Amino acid sequence: MTQETVHAVTPLVRVEDLSVRFAGTPPVHAVNNVSFELAPGEVLGILGESGSGKSVTLKTLLRLLPERKTTITGKVEVAGQDVLALEGRALADHRGGVASMIFQDPSLALDPVYTIGQQIAETVIRHEGISKSDAMARALEMLEVVRIPSAKRRLDNYPHEMSGGMRQRAMIALALACRPKLLLADEPTTALDATVQIQILLLLRDLQKELGMGVIFVTHDIGVAVEVSDRLAVMYAGSFVETGSVKDVIRDARHPYSKGLLAANLVGAVPGTRLDAVPGAPPPLNALPEGCSFAPRCAHAETACGISPLPIWAGGNGRWARCVHASRAGALAAAESTS
Numbered sequence: 156m157t158q159e160t161v162h163a164v165t166p167l168v169r170v171e172d173l174s175v176r177f178a179g180t181p182p183v184h185a186v187n188n189v190s191f192e193l194a195p196g197e198v199l200g201i202l203g204e205s206g207s208g209k210s211v212t213l214k215t216l217l218r219l220l221p222e223r224k225t226t227i228t229g230k231v232e233v234a235g236q237d238v239l240a241l242e243g244r245a246l247a248d249h250r251g252g253v254a255s256m257i258f259q260d261p262s263l264a265l266d267p268v269y270t271i272g273q274q275i276a277e278t279v280i281r282h283e284g285i286s287k288s289d290a291m292a293r294a295l296e297m298l299e300v301v302r303i304p305s306a307k308r309r310l311d312n313y314p315h316e317m318s319g320g321m322r323q324r325a326m327i328a329l330a331l332a333c334r335p336k337l338l339l340a341d342e343p344t345t346a347l348d349a350t351v352q353i354q355i356l357l358l359l360r361d362l363q364k365e366l367g368m369g370v371i372f373v374t375h376d377i378g379v380a381v382e383v384s385d386r387l388a389v390m391y392a393g394s395f396v397e398t399g400s401v402k403d404v405i406r407d408a409r410h411p412y413s414k415g416l417l418a419a420n421l422v423g424a425v426p427g428t429r430l431d432a433v434p435g436a437p438p439p440l441n442a443l444p445e446g447c448s449f450a451p452r453c454a455h456a457e458t459a460c461g462i463s464p465l466p467i468w469a470g471g472n473g474r475w476a477r478c479v480h481a482s483r484a485g486a487l488a489a490a491e492s493t494s
Contacts, residue, residue: 164194164195165235166192166193166194166195166232167193167194167195167197167233167234167336167337167369168191168192168193168216168232168233168337168369168371169192169230169231169232170189170190170191170192170216170229170230170231170232171190171229171230172188172189172190172228172229172230173186173188173189173190173212173215173227173228173229173230173231174186174187174188174189174227174228174229175208175211175212175215175220175225175226175227175393176225176226176227177224177225178223178224178225178226179441181441181442182226182441183440183441184393184440184441184443185208185211185393185440186208186211186212186215186393186394187208187392187393187394187443188229188394189208189212189229189390189393189394189395190395191388191395191398193337193369193371194369195336195367195369196363196367196368196369197369197370197385197386198363198369198370198371198372198383198384198385198386199370199371199372199384199385199386199387199388200372200373200374200379200380200381200383200384200386200387200388200401201213201371201372201373201374201387201388201390202374202375202377202380202387202388202389202390202416203375203389203390203391204375204391204437205375206437206440207390207391207392207393207437208390208392208393208394208440209341209373209390210259210341210342210373212373212390213256213339213341213371213373214256215227215231215238216231216233216238216254216337216339216371217238217249217250217254217256217339218238218239218241218246218249218250219250219256227239233249233253233254233336233337234253234254234336234337236249236253247281248282251278251281251282251330251332251333251335252282252333252335253335253336253337254335254336254337254338254339255329255330255331255333255335255337255338255339256330256338256339256340256341257323257326257327257330257338257339257340257341257343258326258341258343259341259342259343259345259346260346261314261319261322261323261325261326262314262319262322264326265314265322265325265326265329266314267313267314267315268313269313270310270311270312270313271294271298271309271310271311271312271313271314271317271325271328271329272291272294272295272309272310272311274329275290275293275294275297275298275325275328275329275332276290276291276293276294277290278329278332278333279293279294279332279333282333283333291310293332294310294328294332295307295310297328297329297331297332298310298324298325298328300328300331300362301324301325301327301328301331301358301362302324302358303321303324303325303328309321309325319346319347319348319351320347320351320354320355323343323344323347323351323355324355324358326343327343327355327358327359327362331362331366334366335368336368336369337368337369337370337371338363338368338369338370338371339370339371339373340359340370340371340372340373341373342373342374342375343355343359344356344379352379356379356382356383359372359383360382360383363383370383372384377405377416377417377420378420380401381401381405384401385400385401386398386399386400386401386473387399387400387401387404387405389404389408389410389412389413389416391412391437391448391449392437392438392440392443392448392449393440393443393448394448394477395477396410396412396413396449396476396477396478397409397410397412397413397475397476397477397478398473398474398475398476399470399472399473399474399475400472400473400474403470403474405417409468409470409476409478409481410449410476410477410478410481411449411453411454411455411478411480412433412449412452412453413476415431415433415452416433418431418433419431419432419433433452434452435451435452436452437452438451444461445461445462445463446459446460446461446462446463446465447460447461447465447477447478447479455480457479459479460479465477465478465479466478466479466482466483467482468481468482
């Protein structure tokens with residue numbers, strides 16, 4: 156799919172027509188023809204339900220998917236490198252050195268048999284080749300950067316000796332230890348209580364500004380997406396259905412799925428009233444319908460929604476939606492403005 160170039164500067168991330176298939180009978184179409192760009196220092200929020208392909212998209216940027224069971228097509232560039240062509244040492248250098256990831260559950264991502272200091276120092280030694288003492292000094296520096304109290308003492312803690320919020324901060328310190336250009340955050344606050352969630356989100360926002368990293372933040376929470384993102388991409392059944400600035404998508408959503416997510420949001424809801432939940436459930440990714448995957452759940456679906464390729468409404472500055480009705484409304488508005 157051809158889309159308008161959003162950034163005048165060279166993008167940090169360029170993804171074109173990315174598709175990911177998992178082996179099966181029939182195969183699982185986890186990501187379908189996804190294209191986007193990310194500028195240096197920009198934060199892109201990917202918003203959607205569980206199982207929509209958000210995490211698979213992130214893992215593709217680090218090549219973390221099982222290769223024997225996965226088929227990846229399209230183009231993925233990070234910092235000018237063709238990620239899908241990387242092998243061996245070059246791929247290892249990419250992971251952690253160029254791009255790093257904060258996972259959803261730090262209890263599963265941190266190694267339980269090594270101290271936090273050892274894990275951060277090992278990563279720095281691997282990527283930068285510095286001495287163990289310098290690497291431990293970097294580990295201490297990173298724990299202070301993520302505002303862990305008594306950071307020097309925490310170097311010798313094992314993950315199980317820390318609270319959930321502390322573990323998440325330690326994982327952020329580990330991800331940032333080699334000063335990557337790109338940070339991938341896979342629902343990093345989901346397992347935390349509300350107060351700690353806010354603290355972690357504010358920390359991530361501050362660190363992103365201080366370090367100038369590009370960030371791709373995956374979430375199913377609209378409030379979180381709005382808090383941390385510059386732009387939003389709404390994802391459904393493996394495809395991006397709408398993108399734009401946070402303000403544009405929140406104030407003027409053009410795809411029925413985006414509108415449904417906003418209508419089901421607690422923010423602004425009147426106490427005692429029912430939320431307008433999106434009816435139905437997403438289609439299985441091994442049996443996607445022809446045309447718009449959201450059509451079976453959409454109150455405005457018509458015959459044209461079942462025909463591929465779907466028309467794309469483009470509003471300028473990277474704003475677009477893949478929807479028959481959005482495209483038709485856009486064409487009508489353009490005709491009225493020239494009449």
